[in-house]
Amino acid sequence: MTETKDTSQFVEDLTDQSDDFSRWYNEVVRKAQLADYAPVRGCMVIRPYGYALWENMQRLLDDRIKATGHQNAYFPLLIPESLLALEAEHVEGFAPQVAWVTHGGDEKLAERYCIRPTSEAIIGKMYSRWIESYRDLPVLINQWCNVMRWEKVTRLFLRTAEFLWQEGHTAHATAAEAQEETLRALEFYRDFVETELAIPVFIGPKSEAEKFPGADMTYSLEALMRDGKALQAATSHNLGQHFAKVFDITFQDEQGKRQHVYQTSWGATTRLIGALTMVHGDDQGLKLPPNVAPIQAVVVPIWRKEGEKSAVLEFVGRVRAALKGVVRLHVDDRDQYSPGWKYNEYEMRGVPVRLEVGPRDVANAAVMSVRRDNRAKESIPLDRLAERLPALLAELQKALFQAALEFRDQNLARASNLEEIEAHFAERRGFVAMPWKDDPKLEALIKERTGATLRCFPLPTESSKQLGGDGMRLAVFARSY
Amino acid sequence: MTETKDTSQFVEDLTDQSDDFSRWYNEVVRKAQLADYAPVRGCMVIRPYGYALWENMQRLLDDRIKATGHQNAYFPLLIPESLLALEAEHVEGFAPQVAWVTHGGDEKLAERYCIRPTSEAIIGKMYSRWIESYRDLPVLINQWCNVMRWEKVTRLFLRTAEFLWQEGHTAHATAAEAQEETLRALEFYRDFVETELAIPVFIGPKSEAEKFPGADMTYSLEALMRDGKALQAATSHNLGQHFAKVFDITFQDEQGKRQHVYQTSWGATTRLIGALTMVHGDDQGLKLPPNVAPIQAVVVPIWRKEGEKSAVLEFVGRVRAALKGVVRLHVDDRDQYSPGWKYNEYEMRGVPVRLEVGPRDVANAAVMSVRRDNRAKESIPLDRLAERLPALLAELQKALFQAALEFRDQNLARASNLEEIEAHFAERRGFVAMPWKDDPKLEALIKERTGATLRCFPLPTESSKQLGGDGMRLAVFARSY
Numbered sequence: 011m012t013e014t015k016d017t018s019q020f021v022e023d024l025t026d027q028s029d030d031f032s033r034w035y036n037e038v039v040r041k042a043q044l045a046d047y048a049p050v051r052g053c054m055v056i057r058p059y060g061y062a063l064w065e066n067m068q069r070l071l072d073d074r075i076k077a078t079g080h081q082n083a084y085f086p087l088l089i090p091e092s093l094l095a096l097e098a099e100h101v102e103g104f105a106p107q108v109a110w111v112t113h114g115g116d117e118k119l120a121e122r123y124c125i126r127p128t129s130e131a132i133i134g135k136m137y138s139r140w141i142e143s144y145r146d147l148p149v150l151i152n153q154w155c156n157v158m159r160w161e162k163v164t165r166l167f168l169r170t171a172e173f174l175w176q177e178g179h180t181a182h183a184t185a186a187e188a189q190e191e192t193l194r195a196l197e198f199y200r201d202f203v204e205t206e207l208a209i210p211v212f213i214g215p216k217s218e219a220e221k222f223p224g225a226d227m228t229y230s231l232e233a234l235m236r237d238g239k240a241l242q243a244a245t246s247h248n249l250g251q252h253f254a255k256v257f258d259i260t261f262q263d264e265q266g267k268r269q270h271v272y273q274t275s276w277g278a279t280t281r282l283i284g285a286l287t288m289v290h291g292d293d294q295g296l297k298l299p300p301n302v303a304p305i306q307a308v309v310v311p312i313w314r315k316e317g318e319k320s321a322v323l324e325f326v327g328r329v330r331a332a333l334k335g336v337v338r339l340h341v342d343d344r345d346q347y348s349p350g351w352k353y354n355e356y357e358m359r360g361v362p363v364r365l366e367v368g369p370r371d372v373a374n375a376a377v378m379s380v381r382r383d384n385r386a387k388e389s390i391p392l393d394r395l396a397e398r399l400p401a402l403l404a405e406l407q408k409a410l411f412q413a414a415l416e417f418r419d420q421n422l423a424r425a426s427n428l429e430e431i432e433a434h435f436a437e438r439r440g441f442v443a444m445p446w447k448d449d450p451k452l453e454a455l456i457k458e459r460t461g462a463t464l465r466c467f468p469l470p471t472e473s474s475k476q477l478g479g480d481g482m483r484l485a486v487f488a489r490s491y
Numbered sequence: 492m493t494e495t496k497d498t499s500q501f502v503e504d505l506t507d508q509s510d511d512f513s514r515w516y517n518e519v520v521r522k523a524q525l526a527d528y529a530p531v532r533g534c535m536v537i538r539p540y541g542y543a544l545w546e547n548m549q550r551l552l553d554d555r556i557k558a559t560g561h562q563n564a565y566f567p568l569l570i571p572e573s574l575l576a577l578e579a580e581h582v583e584g585f586a587p588q589v590a591w592v593t594h595g596g597d598e599k600l601a602e603r604y605c606i607r608p609t610s611e612a613i614i615g616k617m618y619s620r621w622i623e624s625y626r627d628l629p630v631l632i633n634q635w636c637n638v639m640r641w642e643k644v645t646r647l648f649l650r651t652a653e654f655l656w657q658e659g660h661t662a663h664a665t666a667a668e669a670q671e672e673t674l675r676a677l678e679f680y681r682d683f684v685e686t687e688l689a690i691p692v693f694i695g696p697k698s699e700a701e702k703f704p705g706a707d708m709t710y711s712l713e714a715l716m717r718d719g720k721a722l723q724a725a726t727s728h729n730l731g732q733h734f735a736k737v738f739d740i741t742f743q744d745e746q747g748k749r750q751h752v753y754q755t756s757w758g759a760t761t762r763l764i765g766a767l768t769m770v771h772g773d774d775q776g777l778k779l780p781p782n783v784a785p786i787q788a789v790v791v792p793i794w795r796k797e798g799e800k801s802a803v804l805e806f807v808g809r810v811r812a813a814l815k816g817v818v819r820l821h822v823d824d825r826d827q828y829s830p831g832w833k834y835n836e837y838e839m840r841g842v843p844v845r846l847e848v849g850p851r852d853v854a855n856a857a858v859m860s861v862r863r864d865n866r867a868k869e870s871i872p873l874d875r876l877a878e879r880l881p882a883l884l885a886e887l888q889k890a891l892f893q894a895a896l897e898f899r900d901q902n903l904a905r906a907s908n909l910e911e912i913e914a915h916f917a918e919r920r921g922f923v924a925m926p927w928k929d930d931p932k933l934e935a936l937i938k939e940r941t942g943a944t945l946r947c948f949p950l951p952t953e954s955s956k957q958l959g960g961d962g963m964r965l966a967v968f969a970r971s972y
Contacts, residue, residue, distance in 0.1 A: 049574065049616050050567045050604065051595075058562035058632060065563065081539035082546065086531045087568075087606070087637055087653050088590075093530065109569075110594040111606070114532075114641035114652075115587045123531065125568070125592070125606075135530050145827070151539060156568055156637065160595035171595075172568050346626070 024358070026293050031237040035288060036166065042296050042359045044283060045166045052164040052171030056280065059359065062304035064174065064280060068154065070206045070302065071176065071278065074198040080150040080178060085132050087156075088123035093131045097256045100130060103223025107159045109171075125158040130224065130249070130275060133179045134257035141181060141271060143262050148191070149181040167284035168241075168491050175279035181259060181271040185250070188272035192248040195276035196229045199244040200471065207282065208299040208410035209233045209289050210418050210473040211243055212441070212486055214466035217453055225275075226250035232465040232486065234418045235288035238439025240465050240488035243285055244278035284491075289414050296360025297382050299410050300403035305340040307333070307399060308356045309377075312349045312368035325372045328392060329365065336396045337403065357382060362406050363399065383409055419476045428455060431487060435460035439489060443468075443477055446485035453485075462487040505839070507774050512718040516769060517647065523777050523840045525764060526647045533645040533652030537761065540840065543785035545655065545761060549635065551687045551783065552657065552759065555679040561631040561659060566613050568637075569604035574612045578737045581611060584704025588640045590652075606639040611705065611730070611756060614660045615738035622662060622752060624743050629672070630662040648765035649722075649972050656760035662740060662752040666731070669753035673729040676757035677710045680725040681952065688763065689780040689891040690714045690770050691899050691954040692724055693922070693967055695947035698934055706756075707731035713946040713967065715899045716769035719920025721946050721969035724766055725759035765972070770895050777841025778863050780891050781884035786821040788814070788880060789837045790858075793830045793849035806853045809873060810846065817877050818884065838863060843887050844880065864890055900957045909936060912968060916941035920970060924949075924958055927966035934966075943968040 024041065025033045039045050044060030056064060072082075088111060095101045108124035126132065137149060154176045164170050178195060182188045196213055203209050211231040221228035225247035233243045253259070254270040263269050290297040300306050311326050313319045326341060333339045340361075342352050349366070356364055366378040376391045379399070383406055390398045421440030425431040434442050446467065453464050465486050468474050477484060505522065506514045520526050525541030537545065553563075569592060576582045589605035607613065618630060635657045645651050659676060663669045677694055684690050692712040702709035706728040714724050734740070735751040744750050771778040781787050792807050794800045807822055814820045821842075823833050830847070837845055847859040857872045860880070864887055871879045902921030906912040915923050927948065934945050946967050949955050958965060 046617065046620075048567045048613070050569045050571060050613070053567040053569065055567065055617055056565040058564045061564045062562065064565075081543065083539045083542045084537040084545075084655065086529045086534040086536065087639070088531045088534065090531060106596045108596065109592045109604075111590045112593045113591040115589065117641075123590075132529070132531070136527065136536055139527075158568070174565065 024293065024295065027236060027291070031288075034291075034293075035284075038287060038291055038295050038358070039166045039284075044287070044296075047166070050171075052161055054166050054170045054172075056174070059304055060283060063283060063286075063298065063302055066302040066304065067206070067282060068176075071198075071202050072154075074202055075152050075176070075178065078150075078194055078198060080152045080180075083151045083153055084155065085126075085129050085136065085153055087126055089126055089129075089132050091122045091124060093135055094124055096131065097224050097253060100224040100253075104128070104159075107161065109158050109160055126155075127157055127159045128275075128277070129153065129155075129157075129177055129179065130253055131257075134253045134259060134273075137179075137181055137271070138257050138259045141259055141261050144183050144264055147181060147183045147261060147271065148187060150178075150191075151180065152176055152178040165284070165491075167280055167287070173280050175277050177275060177277040180274045181254070182273070183261065183263065183269075183271065185272050188248055188250070188274050191274045192227070192229060192246050192276070195246040195274065196231070199231055199246065199276070199278060202278075203231055203233070203243050203282070204411065204473060206299065206301040207286055207289075208301075208407055208414060209243065209285060210411065210415040212466055212468040212474055212477075213471060214468040216466055217450070217464045217485070219450060219453055220464060222247045222275075224249065224252055226252060230466050232441075232488070232490075233285055233289060234414075234421060234441060234488070235285070235491070236291070236417065237288070238421055238489075240441065240490040241281070241285050241288070242465070242490065243282060244276070246276035247274060249273040249275060290410055291360070294354075295358030297410065298360035298362060300362045300407045303360065303362055304338065305356075305359070305361045306337040306403055307339050307363040307365055307379075308352075308361045309339065309341040309365045309367060310349050310352045310356075311341075311343055312366060314369075318369045321372050322367055322369060325375075325392075326367050329367060329377055329395065332392060332395050333399065337399055353380075362403055381406055383413070415473060422476060428452065428459070431456055431462070432459050435462050435489070441465070442487045443484045444487065445482050447483070456487060460487070460489075462489050465490065505774065505776065508717060508772070512769075515772075515774075516765075519768060519772055519776050519839070520647045520765075525768070525777075528647070531652075533642055535647050535651045535653075537655070540785055541764060544764060544767075544779065544783055547783040547785065548687070548763060549657075552679075552683050553633075553635075555683055556633050556657070556659065559631075559675055559679060561633045561661075564632045564634055565636065566607075566610050566617065566634055568607055570607055570610075570613050572603045572605060574616060575605055577612065578705050578734060581705040581734075585609070585640075588642065590639050590641055607636075608638055608640045609756075609758070610634065610636075610638075610658055610660065611734055612738075615734045615740060615754075618660075618662055618752070619738050619740045622740055622742050625664050625745055628662060628664045628742060628752065629668065631659075631672075632661065633657055633659040646765070648761055648768070654761050656758050658756060658758040661755045662735070663754070664742065664744065664750075664752065666753050669729055669731070669755050673708070673710060673727050673755045673757070676727040676755065677712070680712055680727065680757070680759060683759075684712055684714070684724050684763070685892065685954060687780065687782045688767055688770075689782075689888055689895060690724065690766060691892065691896040693947055693949040693955055693958075694952060695949045697947055698931070698945045698966070700931060700934060701945060703728045703756075705730065705733055707733060711947050713922075713969070714766055714770060715895075715902060715922060715969070716766070716972065717772070717898065718769070719902055719970075721922065721971040722762070722766050722769070723946070723971065724763060725757070727757035728755060730754040730756060771891055772841070775835075776839030778891065779841035779843060781843045781888045784841065784843055785819065786837075786840075786842045787818040787884055788820050788844040788846055788860075789833075789842045790820065790822040790846045790848060791830050791833045791837075792822075792824055793847060795850075799850045802853050803848055803850060806856075806873075807848050810848060810858060810876065813873060813876050814880065818880055834861075843884055846880075862887055864894070896954060903957060909933065909940070912937055912943070913940050916943050916970070922946070923968045924965045925968065926963050928964070937968060941968070941970075943970050946971065 104127045111123040216228040227248040231243040251270040585608045592604040697709045708729040712724040732751045845861045
């Protein structure tokens with residue numbers, strides 16, 4: 011039983027979270043083969059395991075996007091400089107971090123193009139052509155694509171020059187409909203992130219200082235990582251008539267009057283893979299929520315004597331047949347690795363449930379299931395497996411959410427003034443909730459003194475009960491990714 | 492019943508294929524809202540209807556890619572110039588048509604990056620890091636992404652600066668396995684294009700002159716458009732050890748010896764949407780194969796008197812319920828357009844079957860189905876609809892393939908020398924099959940005199956029977972897109 015040198019002891023080599031969280035993160039992303047660095051500044055390669063995770067996430071989010079009446083489309087990668095420049099705040103926000111295309115083949119271009127950092131400009135231009143009448147509204151379009159932002163400091167998934175995302179862009183006849191749409195997107199993001207990724211979030215509007223360049227109002231989802239830093243999981247912007255005026259997107263209303271449309275945009279990115287990693291992972295590696303895990307259960311056959319092998323493998327075949335179409339199953343029957351090595355590997359890769367099949371299990375016509383999250387063991391008879399395993403995965407999905415919620419709530423403090431919030435961040439991290447009136451100066455001062463920013467003004471949701479419901483307007487602060 | 496000016500008579504405005512095929516194509520792509528020109532040189536916007544078609548195509552092709560053991564991944568958009576330049580033939584083939592990124596924000600880059608025209612270089616670099624041992628082989632990876640080739644003359648879907656595609660990149664231990672893989676991809680492309688897109692193709696190796704820059708051997712699928720020009724529907728390349736030597740992709744074999752891997756790459760693009768349009772379309776617009784049509788059947792309710800409306804709409808509700816989850820159905824109950832207008836619209840958009848529901852149909856508890864391809868009508872009782880409509884769609888799918896095959900065979904001529912092939916192309920288009928021995932000079936001469944190129948050396952398949960099976964090596968020539 012030989013083992014290749016470079017992978018034999020990879021679990022032992024994983025840095026503990028408590029020693030160096032940032033290093034733990036970089037290691038686990040690479041050891042679990044989610045992603046790798048590319049020979050291109052600030053760019054990553056998403057490896058098959060990471061991409062399968064992304065495909066599962068895409069499908070579950072895309073279902074929600076389509077169920078709410080949106081259609082997918084595709085707009086160009088490149089945006090002419092003159093078009094990006096039309097909207098002043100927007101270009102100011104993005105120009106410093108775009109990649110510029112200046113040549114096509116040997117020919118110098120008359121005008122530079124930037125690689126899209128986001129697509130409001132190019133989509134606004136198309137909407138101005140397509141929208142004529144109130145009958146054309148609402149326009150509800152989403153795009154799955156790659157975007158580029160030339161970041162100085164990069165981290166796999168969290169901050170890379172190129173990343174993958176979806177961006178919704180809608181146009182409406184009234185301000186009220188645009189606001190409704192902004193909140194509709196916020197809600198399906200919340201449902202997706204909490205239900206499928208098992209990550210509890212605060213959702214709510216951002217302050218003026220933190221909003222998207224060119225938006226009237228930005229709403230975000232804020233999650234807490236295990237190192238006590240916040241991560242913005244998705245955003246939904248009410249753009250008002252800002253871009254409509256710049257790009258001249260108008261419609262004839264029912265009275266025959268020409269009006270500017272009201273717009274929204276909203277996005278979620280491959281960053282969510284980083285969030286998943288940092289919310290659920292532990293010193294053994296990833297813990298993937300079953301709803302999105304590429305492999306929901308892995309079967310590890312065990313035999314000591316060659317004579318046991320054929321009976322074990324025959325039984326594994328029956329396990330495979332029983333679970334076909336029921337769960338995403340992987341059978342690891344490789345000869346060259348020991349069962350213990352495999353246990354470590356699939357723990358590192360965050361596979362929710364391991365199914366051990368040894369001679370004793372075969373004798374009992376059962377498999378031994380071991381949960382990734384709490385290592386709980388359970389012998390499941392073969393004839394109950396197709397019913398029990400999905401239930402077990404559902405329990406695990408809920409347990410991950412519950413554990414993340416408890417961690418978040420344990421790391422939620424309160425402050426009522428600058429001194430208290432300073433004292434908190436001098437010693438600790440996590441979220442700090444603070445009663446809030448519009449006060450940009452205090453917001454800036456807190457940022458300067460603590461490094462924490464105003465993440466959002468949380469709206470009441472099932473998972474934000476801990477904040478209390480006395481109706482006071484709260485702001486939550488945290489240091490963040 | 493008002494109608495907005497710019498869409499009221501769009502069908503009447505469609506150019507006939509026989510008058511100007513190229514103009515017909517441009518019009519139908521835009522009127523059916525598959526795609527639109529973008530304010531970026533040579534780029535297109537794929538509109539929701541076109542993108543839904545692409546999503547259906549993606550899913551059916553992706554299923555085949557995964558069923559043959561491949562996994563999806565994602566590699567960077569940008570390729571450093573030095574990396575692209577490593578493989579001489581490759582850079583010579585692509586450098587004249589790539590877009591160059593020279594600046595990130597305000598900073599001039601030390602090295603230029605090109606936007607990927609294809610990803611052999613960047614993927615080769617990663618494979619050289621990932622592959623160590625024979626146990627790591629085969630590597631079977633596919634990527635869905637956007638690519639750019641700075642084309643001078645562009646046509647929506649057929650030749651645009653940016654397009655969407657998938658590119659498979661595999662690495663193997665032996666030449667035999669790489670050749671097997673090259674043919675495996677060729678075969679699932681053939682099955683996908685013939686079964687799902689209803690397009691008959693010749694498949695086979697290309698000549699030395701027409702192969703992919705850097706490949707040992709290129710295989711292609713060649714389809715015939717209704718104007719008699721050929722279109723390459725997909726390609727599969729056996730790259731041999733060419734890139735492996737350049738990018739130093741080696742593995743330790745079972746005997747402990749270091750060897751270079753053997754590679755393949757294969758791709759299919761949004762060009763296939765152009766192929767679909769030009770193979771099946773007619774003077775009324777698109778004809779979409781049911782297997783990929785975003786809308787497989789459209790229900791048009793009909794009433795003359797206001798009193799009939801509620802009974803018709805109530806019945807339409809029952810039709811919708813009966814077909815839920817059975818076919819991709821759209822109900823067009825818009826008040827402001829007449830039934831006749833709607834018939835034209837859905838014919839333009841190529842919806843395979845129209846279901847008319849008027850007061851007489853309601854009285855018969857039936858719907859009147861009308862096929863897009865041959866206008867055949869059939870009254871289908873409501874209680875048989877869920878069974879009959881899928882069967883009808885399957886018949887239509889077959890009929891489209893059959894019609895395309897007949898057209899292709901009617902436009903398949905034979906020649907045995909330069910004079911005959913010249914005489915053919917002086918008057919006609921289509922495919923010309925010619926017995927062939929390796930003769931690059933004759934190939935070049937034919938191209939020069941006729942504008943036709945050697946499309947491929949067809950392999951025997953079910954749909955290529957017409958070529959005859961006397962074992963002689965044939966080459967097929969055509970003018971092409």
